[in-house]
Amino acid sequence: MILQVTDLRVSFRTEHGMVRVLDGVSFDVAEGEVLGIVGESGSGKTMTVLAVMGLITDPNAVIEGSIKFRGRELVGLRPREMRDLRGREIAMIFQDPMTALTPVYTIGWQIAEQILTHEKVSKKAAWDRAIALLAEVGIPRPEEAVHRYPHQLSGGMRQRAVIAMALTCNPALLVADEPTTALDVTVQAQILDLLRKLQATHGSAIVFITHDLGVMAELADRIMVMYAGRIVERAAREPLFADPQHPYTVALLNSIPPLEGARPHRLQTIAGAPPSLSNLPQGCAFGPRCPKRFAACAARPRLTLPPHETACFLTGAP
Amino acid sequence: MTYAILQRLAQMLFVMFGISLLVFLIFFGTPGVDPAARIAGRNASPEVLEAVRHSFGFDQPFYVQYLTMMKKIFVTGDLTSFVNRGWKVVPAVLDTIPVTLSLVFGAAVLWVVFSLIIGVVAAAFRDRWPDKLLMILGLIGISMPVYWLGEVMNLITQSRFHDIWLFAWVPPLGYKEFGKDPEGWFLTLVIPWITLSILYIGLYGRVLRASITEALQEDYIRTARAKGLSETRILLRHALRTSLIAFVTLFGLDFGALVGGSALLTEVVFGLQGVGKLTFDALQNLDLPVIMTTVLYASFFVVLANAVVDVVYILLDPRVRTS
Ligand SMILES: Nc1ncnc2c1ncn2[C@@H]1O[C@H](COP(=O)(O)OP(=O)(O)OP(=O)(O)O)[C@@H](O)[C@H]1O
Ligand SMILES: [Mg+2]
Numbered sequence: 019m020i021l022q023v024t025d026l027r028v029s030f031r032t033e034h035g036m037v038r039v040l041d042g043v044s045f046d047v048a049e050g051e052v053l054g055i056v057g058e059s060g061s062g063k064t065m066t067v068l069a070v071m072g073l074i075t076d077p078n079a080v081i082e083g084s085i086k087f088r089g090r091e092l093v094g095l096r097p098r099e100m101r102d103l104r105g106r107e108i109a110m111i112f113q114d115p116m117t118a119l120t121p122v123y124t125i126g127w128q129i130a131e132q133i134l135t136h137e138k139v140s141k142k143a144a145w146d147r148a149i150a151l152l153a154e155v156g157i158p159r160p161e162e163a164v165h166r167y168p169h170q171l172s173g174g175m176r177q178r179a180v181i182a183m184a185l186t187c188n189p190a191l192l193v194a195d196e197p198t199t200a201l202d203v204t205v206q207a208q209i210l211d212l213l214r215k216l217q218a219t220h221g222s223a224i225v226f227i228t229h230d231l232g233v234m235a236e237l238a239d240r241i242m243v244m245y246a247g248r249i250v251e252r253a254a255r256e257p258l259f260a261d262p263q264h265p266y267t268v269a270l271l272n273s274i275p276p277l278e279g280a281r282p283h284r285l286q287t288i289a290g291a292p293p294s295l296s297n298l299p300q301g302c303a304f305g306p307r308c309p310k311r312f313a314a315c316a317a318r319p320r321l322t323l324p325p326h327e328t329a330c331f332l333t334g335a336p
Numbered sequence: 337m338t339y340a341i342l343q344r345l346a347q348m349l350f351v352m353f354g355i356s357l358l359v360f361l362i363f364f365g366t367p368g369v370d371p372a373a374r375i376a377g378r379n380a381s382p383e384v385l386e387a388v389r390h391s392f393g394f395d396q397p398f399y400v401q402y403l404t405m406m407k408k409i410f411v412t413g414d415l416t417s418f419v420n421r422g423w424k425v426v427p428a429v430l431d432t433i434p435v436t437l438s439l440v441f442g443a444a445v446l447w448v449v450f451s452l453i454i455g456v457v458a459a460a461f462r463d464r465w466p467d468k469l470l471m472i473l474g475l476i477g478i479s480m481p482v483y484w485l486g487e488v489m490n491l492i493t494q495s496r497f498h499d500i501w502l503f504a505w506v507p508p509l510g511y512k513e514f515g516k517d518p519e520g521w522f523l524t525l526v527i528p529w530i531t532l533s534i535l536y537i538g539l540y541g542r543v544l545r546a547s548i549t550e551a552l553q554e555d556y557i558r559t560a561r562a563k564g565l566s567e568t569r570i571l572l573r574h575a576l577r578t579s580l581i582a583f584v585t586l587f588g589l590d591f592g593a594l595v596g597g598s599a600l601l602t603e604v605v606f607g608l609q610g611v612g613k614l615t616f617d618a619l620q621n622l623d624l625p626v627i628m629t630t631v632l633y634a635s636f637f638v639v640l641a642n643a644v645v646d647v648v649y650i651l652l653d654p655r656v657r658t659s
Contacts, residue, residue, distance in 0.1 A: 073561055077463075097567075105564030112562075117555035120574050122654060131573075132563040167654040183563070 019086075020191055020223050021047040021070065026083035028065055028247075030076065037296045039065050040247045043083075047191065052217065052224045054238030054255075056231060056270065058292050062247040063227045067193045070225070071110055072100040087191070106136040109184035113196040115176035119168040125152070125179045126164025132186050151182040156212060174205035181212065185220065192222045198233060210236060231274050235259060243267050246293055246303040253326040263328040266304045302330070344646075348639040355635045356628060360402050363624050364394075374622045375418055392418060409629055419623045429614065429629045435511050436610035438521065439602065440594045442529040447536035448587065454537065455544025455579075460571055462549055470541065477538025486531045486605030493527055509607040528606045532599060536590065543586060547579040554578075584648050592641025596634030 028040040040062045047053050055063045068074050070085055072092060085092040087108065092100065112118045119128060129148035133139065139147075145164065152160035155178040168176055177197060184192060194213065198206040214237060217224055228234055234241055234255075241258045243251040243266065251264040262268045272286040290307035299305055301316040308315065314331040321327040322334060363371060372389040373380070380388075389395050393404065408415035409426060417423040454474065458467040493506040505523060512520035551557065552575050560570045600612030611630055618626035649656050 071562060073558060075561070101564045101566065103564070104562055110559075110562040112555060112559060114555060118559045120556040120560065120578065122577055122652065124654075131565070135564055135569075169655050180559070183559075 019046045020049050020088060021225075022084075022086040023066075023070065024084040024086075026066070026069060026085065027081075028062075028069055028074065029080045029082075031078040031080070032296070034296050036080075038247060038298075039295060040069070043244075043247070043249055045242055045249065045252070047223050047225060049190070050217075050221050050223055052226055052237055052239045054234045054241040055225065055227045055244060056229060056234055056241060057244035058229065058288075060246075060292055060295070061244040063229075063244055064195055065247075066244070067110070067195055067225055067227065071104060071108060071193060072097075073104075073110075102136075105132050105189075106187040107189055108191045108193065109187070109189040111177075111180055111184050111192070111194040111197045114200045115173055115180050116200065118180050119176065121168055124165050124167055125171070129164075129179075129183050129186055132183055136187050147186070148182075151185060152179065154185070155179070155182045155216070156208075157182070173201050174208060177201060177205075177209055178212065181209075181216070185216065185222075188220060189222055192224045193227075194224060195227045196229070197226075199228070199230070206233070213237065231259075231270060243270070246298060247295060248303060249321060249327075249329065250304065251326075251328045251330075252321070252324075257326050261326075263326065263333045264304075264330045265308050265310050265332075267328075340646075344639075344643045348636065348643075351639050352632055352635045356406070356632055357402070359628055359631050360398070360405070360624075363622065363627070364398060364401065371418065371622055371624060405625065405628060408625075409632065415625045415629065417623050417625055419621050425625045425629050428626070429611065429633055432609055432611045432614050433633075434514070435608050436595060436597070436599060436603070436612065438511075438514065438525060439528055439532065439599055439608060439610060440591065442525055443532040443536070443594075443599075444587075444591055446529055447533040447540060450533070450537045451540030451544060454541030455548060456571065456576060458541065458545040459548035459552070459575070460567075462545075462552075467545070471545065474538035474541045477534045478542070480534065482531060482535055483601045483605060485534065486528075486602060489527050489531050490605065511608050528602055528608065531605070532594075532602045540583065540586065544579060544583055547582050548575045551575040551578050581649065581653050584652060585645055588641045588645030588648070589638075592638040593634075595641070596637040597630060 023046065024044050026040055026043040027038065029036045029038045043062070043066055045053065055066065057063055065074070069081055070087075070092070072095065074081060081093055083093065087103065092103075119125070123131075126145055126148045129151060130141065130144035133144040133147055134141070137144075148164050149160045152163050157163045157175055157178050163171070163175075163179075168179070171179065177200075181197070197213070198209050201209060210233060213224070213226075216222075224237075226234075226237055238255055240252065240254050242249055243258075243264065245266050251258070251262070251267045258267070259271070262271055266288075269286070269288045273288060288307060289309075293299065293303055293306065301318050302308070302311075305311050305315045310332060312331075317331075319329040319331050320336050321329050322336070372385055372392065372394050375392065376385050376388045393401055396404075405415065413426045415425045417425055454470050458470045461467045490509070493503040494509065497503050498506065506527060507520060507524050510524060512524050514521040548571070552571075557570060557574060560574045565574075595611075597610075597612040597615050599610060600616050602608070603610040603613040604616065611633065614626065615630040615634075617623075618630065
């Protein structure tokens with residue numbers, strides 16, 4: 019296992035008391051595996067990976083539980099050591115390539131900066147590697163592109179540059195937080211292709227966040243569904259799409275067009291709104307919106323055992 | 337580039353023309369303002385007034401008066417004062433320039449260096465006590481009137497505590513030419529520099545702290561953290577670097593205005609014969625040729641400072657370069 023997260027809990031001190039944003043999140047990622055995380059906005063996907071990256075900088079955040087990277091505990095790790103891991107062994111790609119790069123430096127400068135931070139190489143070598151990386155992610159005429167400023171590239175090219183930057187030190191784990199959400203549909207497909215190709219050549223494990231199940235179906239080996247800061251279902255890709263168990267996952271799948279076959283007359287939406295985290299219902303968090311709710315849901319379900327885990331009493335959750 | 341410079345020059349001429357016309361109209365076209373009456377003094381008889389009017393050319397049409405004045409400033413350079421007849425205005429203004437430049441340059445060095453330090457340190461310790469302390473000090477610096485501060489400085493360093501070792505080096509008020517006495521130049525200006533810069537140190541420190549803190553919320557800072565950069569590097573190379581754009585704009589405007597004469601109060605308190613002091617004296621006795629010359633000089637510097645800001649902008653922000 020490259021990453022083992024156990025009972026991760028993240029809370030924020032706010033005016034309305036402690037708000038728990040992640041509640042008992044446990045998962046692991048094997049070498050070279052692609053783990054997908056889906057869920058509605060605010061379900062805690064970003065927070066989960068920020069915790070792994072050690073990038074929750076809010077002084078009001080309280081992080082509990084355990085995050086082990088290659089057996090090494092990251093929670094409570096000294097900032098120096100965490101910095102040394104970040105960008106070298108664990109890298110991250112962000113959602114919006116428009117704002118993810120510092121506007122006043124060239125692409126090459128920003129990639130070289132990361133190489134020079136982690137490795138003792140000459141500036142020249144770092145720039146050469148930046149050019150090679152840009153070529154690898156499919157940016158045309160990379161010798162010229164290194165001298166470009168972020169605003170001179172299109173969104174898709176910028177995201178490629180961001181991906182090149184994430185790959186600089188050949189990370190063992192790559193975290194991608196909705197890397198295609200901000201892009202045009204055609205560009206989305208190209209970026210997904212690129213990620214798939216890079217995954218094959220570099221062999222990094224990837225934690226991939228999206229709220230687009232179609233994207234998920236193309237890339238993920240295993241999928242984890244989150245709701246209100248909790249994991250509600252987790253399974254390999256095929257069983258999850260073929261036989262979703264949790265009513266929330268079923269609703270999510272019904273809300274997108276099917277991957278194959280005829281498009282249904284109309285898509286279903288999930289009734290109600292996601293709950294406020296500061297005021298979660300007792301028991302199952304999805305309960306108030308659940309069409310199959312029954313008496314047992316007043317208690318909080320835990321996950322069933324692998325391979326197809328669900329947190330729903332209908333599926334025999336403990 | 338050449339085009340941009342020519343455009344600037346044209347803009348500068350236009351601004352200077354506009355301002356000179358405006359000043360001229362204010363002093364001659366405003367009802368109730370009669371420079372002749374002012375020059376002739378109180379209780380002057382109508383005959384005397386008429387004589388004054390004629391001898392100063394006030395009986396000619398506006399545009400003739402205006403053109404004569406412009407010619408005397410720019411072409412012949414022999415414009416004379418209305419108040420001290422025979423006193424050549426252009427050389428007098430030129431004489432004050434080194435004084436004002438010395439004062440403003442020195443103060444600018446101080447305020448840039450110290451506000452950078454304050455802004456960065458406060459942003460690095462944001463919301464903790466060093467930040468709060470620095471911001472309160474900055475606020476105090478901003479709220480102290482420069483005239484009052486100058487008087488207090490003089491009181492301390494010239495009279496009350498002049499004899500203790502700490503201030504014994506402070507020379508008497510007045511300006512010493514750099515070419516003749518560099519040490520004297522430096523020593524006489526130290527206290528005025530400090531006095532003038534305190535307001536700007538407070539102001540710029542606070543502005544910089546705010547813009548760095550804002551920059552630290554940006555997505556690219558999160559990317560920088562994800563790259564594994566140190567907090568110091570993130571603060572200086574990413575957050576500070578992008579914040580400098582606002583800082584430079586502010587600096588150019590203030591610097592231009594100060595060189596153009598807004599250092600007036602400091603000049604008056606410390607007995608420095610600078611542009612501000614000259615304008616101030618000329619305003620007191622409505623000496624239009626002097627006012628006109630200093631105003632033109634000031635507008636020249638304000639536009640020049642703006643042009644310099646634009647160039648620095650291009651150096652600092654690649655986004656401006658291409659568009
Ligand atoms: N500093 C904070 N203080 C309090 N609550 C916070 C803070 N930051 C985030 N949250 C809350 O944490 C929850 C989870 O946010 P997160 O960004 O992980 O959601 P997400 O699943 O990534 O959503 P999206 O699809 O919109 O990106 C949200 O409800 C958000 O309001
Ligand atoms: Mg998110």
